[in-house]
Amino acid sequence: MKRLGAQEQRILSLVADDAAQLHVAPPRVRFVTTSSGPCYEALFNCIELDRATLALPEPLLQIVVAHEVGHATQRKRMLLDFAWTMLSVMALLSLPCIVFATSSDEDVWRVSVPGFGFVLAFFACARLRRARDAKRAAAFELDADAKAALLCGPASALAALEAMATRGHIDAARLDAMRARLAPTSQ
Numbered sequence: 001m002k003r004l005g006a007q008e009q010r011i012l013s014l015v016a017d018d019a020a021q022l023h024v025a026p027p028r029v030r031f032v033t034t035s036s037g038p039c040y041e042a043l044f045n046c047i048e049l050d051r052a053t054l055a056l057p058e059p060l061l062q063i064v065v066a067h068e069v070g071h072a073t074q075r076k077r078m079l080l081d082f083a084w085t086m087l088s089v090m091a092l093l094s095l096p097c098i099v100f101a102t103s104s105d106e107d108v109w110r111v112s113v114p115g116f117g118f119v120l121a122f123f124a125c126a127r128l129r130r131a132r133d134a135k136r137a138a139a140f141e142l143d144a145d146a147k148a149a150l151l152c153g154p155a156s157a158l159a160a161l162e163a164m165a166t167r168g169h170i171d172a173a174r175l176d177a178m179r180a181r182l183a184p185t186s187q
């Protein structure tokens with residue numbers, strides 16, 4: 001087994017501390033060489049940290065870790081969302097199969113019209129689903145930011161978001177939400 005460096009050990013203990021404070025099982029951590037940015041995988045309960053993230057100054061890195069552990073608190077909801085998506089797609093795809101299998105009439109017209117209707121319905125559902133998924137994903141990000149603010153303080157979390165925004169990882173809604181969180185205490 002590969003021996004972990006001092007920094008990797010430090011991250012693991014940060015993850016364990018944050019997880020204990022948020023009352024979740026500590027997620028696994030995978031150190032990757034890609035430059036995809038930090039992320040959380042609900043299926044394997046695993047945080048991925050890339051080299052550029054590991055090179056961040058310590059206070060920033062702590063907030064990134066806290067944010068990713070924040071995602072681990074959403075794991076059940078993420079997995080249920082994934083299961084519902086899979087079930088809906090399967091149910092939708094099985095509909096025309098059942099209709100065609102049970103239809104005794106092989107007239108092309110009778111098959112192609114409902115088939116065309118199905119394709120339209122499928123794309124309409126996929127569009128609605130995508131919009132809903134984007135909304136859910138944004139809500140998960142805001143919630144993970146809230147957890148990071150809880151663990152590291154909103155002022156540090158906001159400074160981290162602003163620094164990350166210059167690298168293009170952060171959308172404006174997350175910055176606004178963090179500023180709003182800080183507003184009552186900064187007066």
Ligand SMILES: [Zn+2]
Pocket residue numbers: 067068071140141144
């Ligand atoms: Zn996130």
